[in-house]
Amino acid sequence: KQEVTQIPAALSVPEGENLVLNCSFTDSAIYNLQWFRQDPGKGLTSLLLIQSSQREQTSGRLNASLDKSSGRSTLYIAASQPGDSATYLCAVSRQAGTALIFGKGTTLSVSS
Amino acid sequence: KAGVTQTPRYLIKTRGQQVTLSCSPISGHRSVSWYQQTPGQGLQFLFEYFSETQRNKGNFPGRFSGRQFSNSRSEMNVSTLELGDSALYLCASSLVQGAPTGELFFGEGSRLTVL
Secondary structure (H helix, E strand, C coil): CCCEEEECCEEEEECCCCEEEEEEECCCCCCEEEEEEECCCCCEEEEEEEECCCCEEEECCEEEEEECCCCEEEEEECCCCHHHCEEEEEEEECCCCCCCEECCCEEEEEEC | CCCCEEECCEEEECCCCCEEEEEECCCCCCEEEEEEEECCCEEEEEEEEECCEEEEECCCCCCEEEEECCCCCEEEEECCCCHHHCEEEEEEEECCCCCCCCCCEECCCEEEEEC
8 A cells, every 4th residue: 555754744944945855655656746735725736746757857946856766755945935835745646647645744834 | 727616615514414515627627536635634535537437436435426527527425424524625637537747736625614
């Protein structure tokens, strides 16, 4: 059974700091991995999607990497801003587009 | 381009009642998935519909059901509500089942409170 773990559960950093969020999964037979952002009481916003054949994806200040063999992904946020404060969720799928297995998320707080 | 639309956004029910939640996917998207989010269990997959057929189902009791219409809009129903059904119910759409990217786009959710 696939399990997804995100460490740490919460993280507080000052504005401008570079940071890394971690995601690990127990079954390396994944189709893709997605990182989402969730603001309090809101839905999920897709940040980055990495196909199983890819090693990393970048969007602006965000960079996500994937190491399938070790069951790990990292989300790197450069030059953090208070607007980055949110919960970041990692999810993997076994087949295309469906049945994502989510981690519990990392709640990030960036202070100005 | 409009995103995924869920209605109602908030609702309060009492134990034993039933509830129906609605989801309109992004225009052109044919696959709709439903997830339940609670503080204790996090996000859990309920079911996925494509072309009006349920393709996948999560580990939830039969009180949870859904359907998809020919225009890809979807509804989920929870009967005989229990206190533990209080949650944020999220709908997600994707272009097609088996799409190369498999990227899901989520709505804002329907927050259900059961008293």
